[in-house]
Amino acid sequence: MIGVYKKELKAYFSTPTGYVFMGFFLLIAGFFFAISNLFPMVANYNGMLGNLTFIFLIVVPILTMRLLAEEMRQKTDVLLLTSPLSVGEMIIGKYFAAVTVFLITLLITCMYPVMMSFFGDIAVWEIIGGYVGFFLLGSTFIAIGLFISSLTDNQVIAAVVTFSVLLLLWVMDALQSVVPTDIVSGVVFASALVAAVAIWLYSAARNIYVSLVAAIAGGAVIAGLYIANKDIYTGFIGKVLAWFSLLNRYNEFSLGILSLSPIVYYITFSAAFVFLTIRNIEKKRWS
Amino acid sequence: MIEVQNVTKRYGQHVAVDHVSFTVNDGEILGFLGPNGAGKSTTMNIITGYISATEGTVKIDGIDILDQPEEAKKRIGYLPEFPPLYMDMTVAEYLDFVCDIRKVSSAERKQSLERIMDIVKIDDVKGRLIKNLSKGYKQRVGVAQAMIGNPQVLVLDEPTVGLDPRQIIEMRDLIKRLGKSHTIILSSHILPEVSAVCDRIIIINKGKIVAAGTPDNLSKHLGGGRLSLRVAAPEKQVVAALEQVPGIARVEPRGTFEPGTVDVVVDPDQEVDIRRPVFNALSRADCPILMMRPLDLSLEEIFMQVTTQESEVS
Numbered sequence: 001m002i003g004v005y006k007k008e009l010k011a012y013f014s015t016p017t018g019y020v021f022m023g024f025f026l027l028i029a030g031f032f033f034a035i036s037n038l039f040p041m042v043a044n045y046n047g048m049l050g051n052l053t054f055i056f057l058i059v060v061p062i063l064t065m066r067l068l069a070e071e072m073r074q075k076t077d078v079l080l081l082t083s084p085l086s087v088g089e090m091i092i093g094k095y096f097a098a099v100t101v102f103l104i105t106l107l108i109t110c111m112y113p114v115m116m117s118f119f120g121d122i123a124v125w126e127i128i129g130g131y132v133g134f135f136l137l138g139s140t141f142i143a144i145g146l147f148i149s150s151l152t153d154n155q156v157i158a159a160v161v162t163f164s165v166l167l168l169l170w171v172m173d174a175l176q177s178v179v180p181t182d183i184v185s186g187v188v189f190a191s192a193l194v195a196a197v198a199i200w201l202y203s204a205a206r207n208i209y210v211s212l213v214a215a216i217a218g219g220a221v222i223a224g225l226y227i228a229n230k231d232i233y234t235g236f237i238g239k240v241l242a243w244f245s246l247l248n249r250y251n252e253f254s255l256g257i258l259s260l261s262p263i264v265y266y267i268t269f270s271a272a273f274v275f276l277t278i279r280n281i282e283k284k285r286w287s
Numbered sequence: 288m289i290e291v292q293n294v295t296k297r298y299g300q301h302v303a304v305d306h307v308s309f310t311v312n313d314g315e316i317l318g319f320l321g322p323n324g325a326g327k328s329t330t331m332n333i334i335t336g337y338i339s340a341t342e343g344t345v346k347i348d349g350i351d352i353l354d355q356p357e358e359a360k361k362r363i364g365y366l367p368e369f370p371p372l373y374m375d376m377t378v379a380e381y382l383d384f385v386c387d388i389r390k391v392s393s394a395e396r397k398q399s400l401e402r403i404m405d406i407v408k409i410d411d412v413k414g415r416l417i418k419n420l421s422k423g424y425k426q427r428v429g430v431a432q433a434m435i436g437n438p439q440v441l442v443l444d445e446p447t448v449g450l451d452p453r454q455i456i457e458m459r460d461l462i463k464r465l466g467k468s469h470t471i472i473l474s475s476h477i478l479p480e481v482s483a484v485c486d487r488i489i490i491i492n493k494g495k496i497v498a499a500g501t502p503d504n505l506s507k508h509l510g511g512g513r514l515s516l517r518v519a520a521p522e523k524q525v526v527a528a529l530e531q532v533p534g535i536a537r538v539e540p541r542g543t544f545e546p547g548t549v550d551v552v553v554d555p556d557q558e559v560d561i562r563r564p565v566f567n568a569l570s571r572a573d574c575p576i577l578m579m580r581p582l583d584l585s586l587e588e589i590f591m592q593v594t595t596q597e598s599e600v601s
């Protein structure tokens with residue numbers, strides 16, 4: 001794992017990728033800092049970080065597009081997969097390398113609040129909380145980008161798809177307040193989710209019975225809940241979207257609150273995508 | 288050392304490898320011969336654990352590649368059809384990385400790398416970026432990579448493809464030298480390529496083994512005694528003279544390639560040496576032989592034979 005980690009880290013800086021990522025990130029962050037904190041002399045640093053999250057849309061694809069797509073294009077994946085290294089070690093090494101580049105860049109931006117402290121008092125703990133949240137959010141997006149990079153041997157496709165998926169997450173966030181909240185649309189949405197899971201099961205396992213059983217069980221749960229307490233479906237769509245919303249949880253950090261549950265949420269989400277990536281690479285060899 | 292049992296690989300409906308079984312003994316160099324698309328790379332990818340077989344098992348030194356992949360993979364070095372090189376690394380950085388992933392301890396590393404670079408002769412380019420190396424050097428770095436971690440088995444997929452004639456000879460010598468201390472499987476679609484270095488050859492076509500044996504056995508059995516002649520006489524006269532010779536099955540004129548001469552190919556009806564009778568017959572008929580050579584069977588011609596008679600030569 002250490003070997004892959006070191007190699008990946010070096011690769012970021014022996015190709016333009018690492019510099020493009022860092023340069024772009026620092027440039028935009030500096031610009032935001034200048035117009036929202038420095039020139040107006042406003043001390044609300046976390047507000048600036050919150051606005052800055054949109055930057056992930058652009059910089060995460062830069063960081064992750066290469067990770068696996070390029071190995072497959074250059075056919076160097078053979079080297080890794082025929083070595084005594086496990087697929088897990090290889091993927092985790094790559095993930096940590098990308099996260100490290102992100103972390104280093106983020107640490108450089110710490111000089112902005114330090115600069116602010118020269119002009120007056122800053123809310124140190126609040127800012128640290130904001131940074132932890134920003135880091136966790138970025139790391140989760142990197143896990144998503146890593147997974148997408150394992151789906152193709154074309155870096156450009158990996159980048160465009162990653163961008164689109166992240167954009168979708170933003171759109172989902174905005175949709176939360178406008179989706180219908182009535183019971184009927186809640187039930188319809190729940191049924192659609194069950195159908196999607198059943199279809200996914202069929203495409204993954206190629207077993208019609210398994211997916212039929214899943215569909216029927218899901219339908220029974222929906223009906224049961226409806227009979228027991230149909231108010232559950234009020235605002236159901238919004239609740240589901242909110243649960244999956246990575247950005248929602250970030251707001252807590254912005255307030256300087258460091259509670260365990262969003263931290264666990266982000267780490268779980270990242271781990272799930274790293275795991276999916278491992279599964280995807282392993283599955284490829286069986287097809 | 289290597290046991291391949293009933294290995295089959297299907298891609299959808301397409302069967303790329305079809306119930307292939309063979310064993311490779313300790314210290315042997317096995318040639319894997321077949322035209323493009325025969326299933327050589329697929330078989331090698333399965334042996335090295337890059338992809339999994341649809342059916343069948345592969346054991347390296349008694350260790351199943353799927354049950355204990357890490358143990359089995361430690362014992363194999365693989366040079367795939369496209370050498371897995373990182374173009375943005377220098378040779379030294381690359382080999383160091385391979386040491387990392389093959390878990391070579393840092394104590395052994397320096398000495399082992401020096402030995403390998405010496406054997407494959409890449410010492411002089413170790414500071415260069417891989418993307419700037421010639422094809423021959425890239426291929427040698429590929430071989431060096433396969434040797435890291437001291438695997439007993441080397442699997443080399445078409446190691447001479449794309450090399451110029453001098454590099455091909457160097458690569459052959461290298462493989463012969465490596466064969467003294469390793470068990471090697473080597474694939475190629477060129478017959479002389481494998482017959483020059485291999486102890487034993489397996490011919491594969493459309494995913495199936497169609498013939499197997501030592502190079503001598505195979506060529507005697509399959510290519511035996513065919514001659515190509517260039518004779519300074521009219522075609523009719525040459526053919527008439529040759530048809531008198533007992534033991535000749537077929538005389539096949541090939542046309543004129545030099546003014547006043549004709550080329551013919553002669554097939555003996557059994558595996559007998561017909562060179563003397565041919566010489567005597569033509570000299571009696573006053574047809575001077577300008578050239579006579581045993582005809583190297585092209586792989587395609589061997590295939591014509593082995594796929595029709597499906598033989599096991601031992």
Ligand SMILES: Nc1ncnc2c1ncn2[C@@H]1O[C@H](COP(=O)(O)OP(=O)(O)O)[C@@H](O)[C@H]1O
Nearest residue numbers: 298301303321322323324325326327328329330
């Ligand atoms: N990933 C794949 N998907 C579908 N078919 C494949 C794949 N890899 C190889 N094949 C098919 O399997 C057959 C054997 O290929 P290969 O092992 O590369 O042959 P060789 O190395 O002998 O030239 C070919 O017909 C090829 O088209």
Ligand SMILES: [Mg+2]
Nearest residue numbers: 327328329368
């Ligand atoms: Mg091949």
